[in-house]
Amino acid sequence: xxxxxxxxxxxxxxxxxxxYVEDHVLYVNKGEVEAMVLEDDKLLECHLEIARPGxxxxxxxxxxxxxxxxxxxxxxxxxxxxxxxxxxVGGGRTHALDGCCVVTVGRIxxxxxxxIDMSGPxxxxxxxxxxxxxxxxxxxxxxxxxxxxxxxxRMAGLKVAAYLGEAGRDVEPDTLxxxxxxxxxxxxxxxxxxxxxxxxHMLQSQGLLHDTYYYGVDAKQxxxxxxxxxxxxxxxxxxxxxxxxxxxxxxxxxxxxxVIEDCFKHHGKDINFMGVILTNENVFLADKERxxxxxxxxxxxxxxxxxxxxxEGYGNPDTxxxxxxxxxxxxxxxxxxxxxxxxxxxxxxxxxxDTCEEATALASCGQGNATLQFPAMDKVIGTxxxxxxxIGGWAGCVNPDGSFEAELQIIIASTIANGxxxxxxxxx
Numbered sequence: 001x002x003x004x005x006x007x008x009x010x011x012x013x014x015x016x017x018x019x020y021v022e023d024h025v026l027y028v029n030k031g032e033v034e035a036m037v038l039e040d041d042k043l044l045e046c047h048l049e050i051a052r053p054g055x056x057x058x059x060x061x062x063x064x065x066x067x068x069x070x071x072x073x074x075x076x077x078x079x080x081x082x083x084x085x086x087x088x089v090g091g092g093r094t095h096a097l098d099g100c101c102v103v104t105v106g107r108i109x110x111x112x113x114x115x116i117d118m119s120g121p122x123x124x125x126x127x128x129x130x131x132x133x134x135x136x137x138x139x140x141x142x143x144x145x146x147x148x149x150x151x152x153x154r155m156a157g158l159k160v161a162a163y164l165g166e167a168g169r170d171v172e173p174d175t176l177x178x179x180x181x182x183x184x185x186x187x188x189x190x191x192x193x194x195x196x197x198x199x200x201h202m203l204q205s206q207g208l209l210h211d212t213y214y215y216g217v218d219a220k221q222x223x224x225x226x227x228x229x230x231x232x233x234x235x236x237x238x239x240x241x242x243x244x245x246x247x248x249x250x251x252x253x254x255x256x257x258x259v260i261e262d263c264f265k266h267h268g269k270d271i272n273f274m275g276v277i278l279t280n281e282n283v284f285l286a287d288k289e290r291x292x293x294x295x296x297x298x299x300x301x302x303x304x305x306x307x308x309x310x311x312e313g314y315g316n317p318d319t320x321x322x323x324x325x326x327x328x329x330x331x332x333x334x335x336x337x338x339x340x341x342x343x344x345x346x347x348x349x350x351x352x353x354d355t356c357e358e359a360t361a362l363a364s365c366g367q368g369n370a371t372l373q374f375p376a377m378d379k380v381i382g383t384x385x386x387x388x389x390x391i392g393g394w395a396g397c398v399n400p401d402g403s404f405e406a407e408l409q410i411i412i413a414s415t416i417a418n419g420x421x422x423x424x425x426x427x428x
Contacts, residue, residue: 079215277302318355341368363424
């Protein structure tokens with residue numbers, strides 16, 4: 001599968017009487033977008049706001065972050081959710097509005113939506129403090145069940161991202177990159193002297209509001225399977241969960257998976273990147289055993305010499321992570337784990353809820369229990385009323401002036417367990 005990914009640099013967003021891209025500025029018809037969102041009768045209100053890097057602005061509670069994109073050829077964006085399921089994505093040409101994001105914002109579903117600060121100390125921990133963000137602030141009807149509200153918010157963000165992406169369809173990209181993975185036997189034969197490396201990509205799927213969607217299918221309903229890496233880069237997977245903000249894999253992070261991007265950078269040089277084994281994270285022990293068996297079988301069948309494994313979330317998913325590690329290693333395939341840690345505020349507790357003897361190589365993305373002082377901001381997009389009940393906050397942590405203290409895990413993507421961050425931990 002060969003994907004051409006064109007990136008159109010966006011330096012600013014401004015409201016206008018129509019939606020288009022010109023001179024690296026995304027102009028947005030505000031009324032048209034708000035009306036489109038409110039076509040969903042489960043939403044009572046919608047308004048758009050712009051947050052720019054360096055602004056004294058706080059965005060919370062954040063639900064998802066999506067990069068606007070358009071499929072110029074080879075399928076449609078967010079297949080099975082917004083676009084048609086077939087043809088599959090991962091091939092053809094896609095244009096991305098690089099440097100801007102759609103951020104969905106609204107009252108919390110549970111307690112796990114997070115914070116983005118566009119300036120100040122917390123901005124250093126969040127990639128979305130560096131992007132120009134179109135915030136879609138929604139207000140649901142009273143009495144909606146939480147999963148119904150979550151879906152309405154998810155669909156609003158994806159619809160807006162697809163709408164904005166259309167503005168880049170006929171724009172000449174600033175850069176054009178080509179990514180390709182061939183069928184397995186052809187791929188293995190291309191670089192016979194290089195180690196064959198795969199990626200085990202674990203999706204959050206542990207119950208209601210812990211959902212991820214694969215071509216529109218809830219990942220709870222799937223068994224481990226093979227994916228071309230370009231499918232993931234091209235919108236085949238979207239986020240739909242409310243896990244801890246710090247390691248929530250937003251839809252943006254699926255489009256920009258750093259493991260996939262780095263493997264492609266090394267592909268043909270020091271590794272032969274063979275593809276992705278997609279699996280989920282399960283609730284019941286029997287499902288964990290069954291799916292980790294299947295992951296190990298796929299790794300063996302692909303003839304892999306090594307794999308990287310990432311998870312989403314922490315605690316219960318650590319068991320899936322370690323089962324995958326143990327069983328893949330026992331097939332003779334070397335494993336490197338990538339995850340974040342939660343050892344308590346003092347750093348003295350066990351970092352992961354589970355472990356195994358085979359887990360001998362691990363890259364840490366930092367620890368989410370460390371605390372940080374968040375200064376007051378001139379502007380809040382959304383509301384601060386939930387800070388004390390969001391993960392990372394606590395009763396009494398907010399000061400009268402709007403400043404507060406909280407753990408890093410309240411920040412979207414601060415310790416995200418696929419490495420799309422700046423934190424690490426050093427072993428002694």
